[in-house]
Amino acid sequence: MGHYLLRRLLIALPSLLGISLILFVLLALAPGDPFGELASNPNIPPEVREALRAKFGIDDPIFVRYLHWLAAMLHGDWGFSFASRIDVDRLILQRIPTTLYVVGSSQLLALAVALPVGVYAAMRPYSIFDQIANTFAFIGFSLPTFFTGLLLILIFSVNLGWLPFVYRADIDATGWHWYSEYLKQAIMPIAVLGLFQAASYTRYVRSAVLDVIKLDYVTTARSKGIGERKVIVKHVVRNALIPVVTLVALQMPSVFGGAIVTEQIFRIPGIGSLLISAILANDTPVIMAVTFVFACLVVLFNLIADILYGWLDPRISFR
Amino acid sequence: MNERELRDLISEVKAGRLSRRSFVQSMMAVGLTAPMAGMMLSQSGVAMAETALSYKPPKAGGGGPLKLLLWQAPTLLNPHFAVGTKDQEACRLFYEPLAGWDQDGNLVPILAAEIPNKENDGLAEDGLSVVWKLKKGVKWHDGTPFTADDVVFNWEYAKNPETAAVSIGSYKDVKLVEKIDDHTVRLTFAQPTPFWADAFVASYGLIIPKHLFADYAGGKSREAPSNLKPVGTGPYLFVDFKPGDTVLGKRNADYHQAGRPYFDTVELKGGGDAVSAARAVLQTGEYDYGWNMQVEDEILLKLENGGKGKVSIVPTGNIEFIALNVTDPSVEVDGERSSIKTKHPLFSDPAVREAINLLIDRASVQKFIYGRAGYATANFLNNPERFRSKNTKFEFNIEKANQILEAAGWKKGSDGIRAKDGKQLKFAFQTAINSPRQKNQAIIKQACQKAGIDVELKSVVGSVFFSSDTANPDTYSHFYCDAEMYQTTMPQADPQFFMNQFTSWEVATKENKWQGRNISRWQNKDYDDVFRQAQRELDAVKRAAMFIKLNDLVVGDHYILPEINRPRPTALKTGLVPHESGWDNDLWQIANWYRED
Numbered sequence: 007m008g009h010y011l012l013r014r015l016l017i018a019l020p021s022l023l024g025i026s027l028i029l030f031v032l033l034a035l036a037p038g039d040p041f042g043e044l045a046s047n048p049n050i051p052p053e054v055r056e057a058l059r060a061k062f063g064i065d066d067p068i069f070v071r072y073l074h075w076l077a078a079m080l081h082g083d084w085g086f087s088f089a090s091r092i093d094v095d096r097l098i099l100q101r102i103p104t105t106l107y108v109v110g111s112s113q114l115l116a117l118a119v120a121l122p123v124g125v126y127a128a129m130r131p132y133s134i135f136d137q138i139a140n141t142f143a144f145i146g147f148s149l150p151t152f153f154t155g156l157l158l159i160l161i162f163s164v165n166l167g168w169l170p171f172v173y174r175a176d177i178d179a180t181g182w183h184w185y186s187e188y189l190k191q192a193i194m195p196i197a198v199l200g201l202f203q204a205a206s207y208t209r210y211v212r213s214a215v216l217d218v219i220k221l222d223y224v225t226t227a228r229s230k231g232i233g234e235r236k237v238i239v240k241h242v243v244r245n246a247l248i249p250v251v252t253l254v255a256l257q258m259p260s261v262f263g264g265a266i267v268t269e270q271i272f273r274i275p276g277i278g279s280l281l282i283s284a285i286l287a288n289d290t291p292v293i294m295a296v297t298f299v300f301a302c303l304v305v306l307f308n309l310i311a312d313i314l315y316g317w318l319d320p321r322i323s324f325r
Numbered sequence: 326m327n328e329r330e331l332r333d334l335i336s337e338v339k340a341g342r343l344s345r346r347s348f349v350q351s352m353m354a355v356g357l358t359a360p361m362a363g364m365m366l367s368q369s370g371v372a373m374a375e376t377a378l379s380y381k382p383p384k385a386g387g388g389g390p391l392k393l394l395l396w397q398a399p400t401l402l403n404p405h406f407a408v409g410t411k412d413q414e415a416c417r418l419f420y421e422p423l424a425g426w427d428q429d430g431n432l433v434p435i436l437a438a439e440i441p442n443k444e445n446d447g448l449a450e451d452g453l454s455v456v457w458k459l460k461k462g463v464k465w466h467d468g469t470p471f472t473a474d475d476v477v478f479n480w481e482y483a484k485n486p487e488t489a490a491v492s493i494g495s496y497k498d499v500k501l502v503e504k505i506d507d508h509t510v511r512l513t514f515a516q517p518t519p520f521w522a523d524a525f526v527a528s529y530g531l532i533i534p535k536h537l538f539a540d541y542a543g544g545k546s547r548e549a550p551s552n553l554k555p556v557g558t559g560p561y562l563f564v565d566f567k568p569g570d571t572v573l574g575k576r577n578a579d580y581h582q583a584g585r586p587y588f589d590t591v592e593l594k595g596g597g598d599a600v601s602a603a604r605a606v607l608q609t610g611e612y613d614y615g616w617n618m619q620v621e622d623e624i625l626l627k628l629e630n631g632g633k634g635k636v637s638i639v640p641t642g643n644i645e646f647i648a649l650n651v652t653d654p655s656v657e658v659d660g661e662r663s664s665i666k667t668k669h670p671l672f673s674d675p676a677v678r679e680a681i682n683l684l685i686d687r688a689s690v691q692k693f694i695y696g697r698a699g700y701a702t703a704n705f706l707n708n709p710e711r712f713r714s715k716n717t718k719f720e721f722n723i724e725k726a727n728q729i730l731e732a733a734g735w736k737k738g739s740d741g742i743r744a745k746d747g748k749q750l751k752f753a754f755q756t757a758i759n760s761p762r763q764k765n766q767a768i769i770k771q772a773c774q775k776a777g778i779d780v781e782l783k784s785v786v787g788s789v790f791f792s793s794d795t796a797n798p799d800t801y802s803h804f805y806c807d808a809e810m811y812q813t814t815m816p817q818a819d820p821q822f823f824m825n826q827f828t829s830w831e832v833a834t835k836e837n838k839w840q841g842r843n844i845s846r847w848q849n850k851d852y853d854d855v856f857r858q859a860q861r862e863l864d865a866v867k868r869a870a871m872f873i874k875l876n877d878l879v880v881g882d883h884y885i886l887p888e889i890n891r892p893r894p895t896a897l898k899t900g901l902v903p904h905e906s907g908w909d910n911d912l913w914q915i916a917n918w919y920r921e922d
Contacts, residue, residue: 041408052840058489089408090400090568091547100567159601163609172394172594172605172612176565176573273597275570283398283569283596288792 014312018305025301026294030075033290034068040088040288062088075294085291089284094295097280102262104175105276108195108269109261115200116207117254123204124211125243128219139208146205151198155271158194169194173274195272199265203257210253214246248318255311259303328870335369335866349429357869358642359430359908361820364520367432367442368865378904378917382587386576388920391588393912394612396602398569398595403552404531405483405490410910413528414616415572415593417912419466419557422530423457423476424522426908428639432522433914436460436471436532436558438508441521452517452863457525459508463581465534466556466563473504476525478535478542480512487543492529494822499524519863520821527909532558560586560916570595580916587919600624606896607634613920614903615896616911621761622696625894634898638697641907642823645699645889647685647754647769647810648845649678654805661835662798662805665846669807670748676733677750678883680726681808684772687719687888694761694768699889704880726776735777743777752807755783755799757790762810765888795838802839804846812891820872821860827879828856847884 040062041055059065063074078085084094127136163171170191177187218224219242227237266278273279277296284292315322334351337343345366352362382388399415407413423437432440438458441447447456463471480502483490490496501513502524512524524530534556541549555563558581561574572593576586594612599620606615607628618625618636625636653667671677687701703719735743735750743750754769756762763784770780783806785799790811798805813826825831829848833841852875859871879885893907900921904914 052837052842053486054489054491054493056840057486061489086547087400087568091403091406092401092553092568097568164604167609170611171601171609172597174571174592174594175567176571176592270597271601273594275567275596279596280569287400 011309011313014309018309022302022305026076026079026298027072029294029297029301030072031068033293034071036288040064040290075291079298084295087284087289087292089287089289089292094291097292098277098295098299101275101277101280104274105262105269105278108192108274108276109199109265111192112196112199112203112265113254113257113261115196116203119200119204120207120211124208125215125238125246127208128212128215129238131216136212139212143205143208146201147209149202150267151202151265152267152271154202155194155198155268158198159271162194171272173272175275195265195268195274199268207250207253210250211246214249215242218242218246244318248315251314251318252311255307255314256304258307258310259300262299262303328867331365331866331870332369335366338366339369346429352869357872358820359428360426360432360522361430361520361865361869361872363426363430363432364522365865365869367440378914379902380585380587380917380919381921382584382919385578385580385584385586386589388587389589391591391614391918392612393591393593393614393616394602394605395593395595395616396597396599397616399572399593400568401552402555402563402566402572403549404528404533405479405488405492406546406552407528408491410528411595411616413910414912416531416555417528417559417910417915418561418572418574418591418593419555419559419563420531420533421557421559422527422532423459423525424530425527425913426906427904428906428908430908432526434460436463448521452519452521453514455512455521456505457510457512459510460581461508463558464579465536465558466577467534469534469536471532471534471558472507473510475532475535476510477502477504478539479532480524482533482538482542482546485543488546490546495523495529517861517863519865519868527913561591564590582916585916591915603628603636603896606898607631607636610634610898613898613901614911618698618894618896620894621694622698625896626696632899634896636697636894637897637903637905639893639895639905639907639911641814641891641893643812643814643891643893644702644887645765645810645812645891647808647886647888648804649681649808649884649886650804650806651846651848651884654807659835663803663846665832665834665848671750671752672807672884674733674745675883676729677735680729680776681773681778682883682886683720683722683726683729684769684776684778685719685886685888686721686768686772688721690765690768690889694764695889695891697892698894699891702887702890704876704887721772723772723775730776730778737777741774741777742779749779750777751779751781753781753783754808754810755785755790755806756810757787757801758784759787765810800839802833802841802844804833804844810888824856824859824872824875827852827875827885829853845884847879847882849878849882852878 041058063071075085086093087097090097123139127139130136159171162169171194173191173195177184224237224241227241262277265276266282268274269276269278270282281293281296284296334343334348338345338348348366349359349362352359395411395414397409397411399412401407401412402416402419404413404416404420407416421435424432424434424440427433434440436459438460439445441455441457447458449455457476459471459473459476465471480496480499482488483492484496484499486493498515498518499512500515503511505511512521514521525532537551537556538549553566560577560580562577564573564575566572574591576589580586599618602615603618603620603625605611606613607625608631610633629635649672650663650669651672652663652665653669654663656662656667658664658666691699691701701719730743735745738744738749754766756766766782770782773780789797789799790801792800797803801809801811826842826844827847828843831841831843832846832848833839833844855871855874859868859875862868862871880887895905895911897903901918902921903911903918905911906913
């Protein structure tokens with residue numbers, strides 16, 4: 007096991023290095039520059055822009071810039087944002103709690119809906135319940151989040167006036183009022199993201215359970231007189247979970263990465279909105295840091311998923 | 326309009342026969358800014374009007390929270406680094422300049438005790454120095470008194486190229502700023518400076534405290550903790566800042582203007598898009614103020630119907646215009662297209678330029694695309710619908726365009742496209758991607774078709790079009806295209822900055838990495854001469870007459886075709902009184918904002 011882990015981690019290193027090189031070169035070759043806004047302002051002499059470019063090292067050759075970046079990154083220095091002139095790690099840390107809260111809750115909501123619904127639907131395939139669940143699942147993942155988001159805003163904010171649609175990270179209230187305000191403003195984004203995710207999870211859980219439920223060992227368990235509840239929970243779900251675990255594990259990085267579209271609609275100050283505004287402002291160090299952290303998380307969660315397989319199904323061994 | 330006519334107008338104002346406001350408006354009609362008009366009046370002995378900003382609350386505080394919504398989020402809170410207006414607006418909550426510009430071009434003192442003029446010995450006869458008297462009893466938020474040392478420090482800080490301040494343009498030509506006593510400073514210029522109200526005034530004039538920034542001038546400017554935690558003299562104390570998201574402030578009980586501010590706390594939220602920001606102010610009333618409502622007028626009108634708020638339109642000097650390329654973009658000379666050594670094969674014929682000018686349906690563009698957020702114009706900076714314009718007027722006339730082209734020898738071929746000497750009247754027309762602009766392109770293409778001109782439309786993503794990337798041929802400054810359309814902004818300052826974009830030494834070329842500001846590459850000896858004179862001219866009226874002449878020279882040659890003047894629309898919740906000005910930031914008078922019942 008330890009040997010396996012070490013080997014996997016060693017393999018991860020070159021792939022992360024490759025990812026960072028590709029990301030960096032892509033960003034450097036992309037058109038646009040962070041000081042474009044200065045160009046159309048007649049009050050700012052072009053020398054200032056030139057000086058800023060030189061100061062922030064944008065005019066150096068790509069490879070030199072990459073080595074600088076890599077060396078700094080190894081020292082734990084993530085660089086600083088051109089747009090706000092503060093360190094990137096501070097910028098990201100500031101955004102993580104909000105993203106974890108909103109996207110994390112939506113993932114929990116998705117699992118809380120998808121697991122029971124999927125399993126129950128698979129237990130009685132083609133029943134009325136299954137048909138309804140399927141219909142809703144199809145509707146759910148056919149509707150993009152920007153559409154459902156706007157729809158919810160229209161219904162709950164504009165027409166009914168129940169919920170605010172501008173998310174505020176700083177709420178000037180204390181005690182229970184603070185919690186209720188925090189909850190109120192998060193209901194819509196969590197629902198939009200959670201139900202969208204739940205729709206596809208439901209389909210996966212249902213088909214995974216259907217595959218397992220017909221197998222001989224389940225029939226054996228039943229014929230031994232084990233209760234239906236125990237059969238499902240202990241024998242069926244545990245084995246059906248393997249593909250679902252892969253799916254959920256691969257979704258986990260996005261909990262940190264935020265949800266770009268939904269964050270933009272509800273003005274949630276999460277990682278996703280940081281990334282999109284950095285892209286629009288050509289703020290390369292921020293884009294680089296966010297995408298690289300994302301890449302690390304994908305590699306990490308792949309590893310975690312592989313380890314979880316072994317726990318769920320001891321036949322899978324680590325070599 | 327020449328110098329004499331200007332003097333006549335000014336004496337009318339002096340005698341009280343013409344109101345100050347209509348004088349300013351007729352100056353804008355000939356292409357000047359309101360601040361420029363204000364300077365003219367003050368030099369001619371008409372005092373800057375004491376603008377009475379209405380303010381009704383009986384005492385400071387008690388107004389509850391003020392909630393501002395910007396659809397672009399502020400990313401930093403140091404006014405000397407504030408690139409976009411979003412950052413400048415956020416800085417305005419905490420920092421203040423010596424003075425700001427009001428809607429009518431009056432300089433309004435904020436941290437200054439009075440505006441320098443000849444009577445109070447503030448202005449030197451030779452135009453080489455200005456003396457500012459500072460308001461007494463002003464304290465920084467941490468209790469330290471505000472003095473002349475702070476003002477001097479801001480000049481040292483901003484002019485240092487190591488600091489990399491974007492405000493450097495306003496300070497680098499000031500030779501010396503010296504402290505006369507604790508509340509008086511003198512600015513000495515390197516050369517006679519007719520427009521002296523630039524340093525320490527309006528958005529680039531916000532003053533930061535010396536005692537907190539002194540250790541961080543120059544190369545270490547980025548490390549100052551106060552970049553993120555402003556300590557200013559303004560009406561609100563800093564509470565919290567999340568870059569790219571929110572700025573929070575609370576009322577400064579020790580503020581130097583008695584009885585202000587009215588609101589107890591202020592929240593400035595950023596991000597999202599313009600339409601939903603308009604919705605949050607006009608339809609649901611979640612916010613009090615919505616910044617820069619770049620939303621189609623149709624939608625705004627619909628949202629206003631709810632009755633929760635209204636859109637306020639503030640005139641500015643921003644102009645959407647079309648530039649015809651003077652040079653030939655299809656020929657490469659010394660590794661550079663659109664080289665000034667070439668001539669455009671079609672546009673070098675004045676008849677073609679005149680015809681194209683007649684084919685721009687400015688009235689329809691205003692009516693169907695911009696609505697209240699655009700005034701059709703034939704001048705740089707003018708509102709012809711409301712103000713008399715003597716020099717240029719716009720016309721949309723397909724028939725006349727056809728006649729002109731016919732007379733100049735451009736005959737229609739079998740495909741309906743005119744041609745002369747084997748050259749077809751076909752050109753490519755580019756702009757940035759932005760839905761009103763694409764509609765605008767289509768309107769022009771249609772009209773041109775009717776006159777036998779074939780226009781090929783091209784749209785480039787804004788971040789590429791406006792970038793300074795020297796390697797990308799699609800930027801507006803490379804201008805590797807026959808015609809292009811974009812907006813040029815005229816900030817608060819002197820027209821001199823603005824008008825240098827047509828001087829021959831500013832031509833964008835490969836040699837200056839396309840950093841030159843003259844993008845159409847239009848060159849004119851008369852223009853250069855008059856511009857040089859205007860740079861030295863100290864008499865504000867003579868100088869104004871020169872700028873009017875410059876404007877006429879550019880527009881009269883039909884290479885530059887002004888189209889729409891874009892005022893600044895903001896969304897306001899019913900009852901909010903914000904004292905906006907198109908020559909300064911929206912929040913320039915944030916201390917005097919209040920809410921009426």
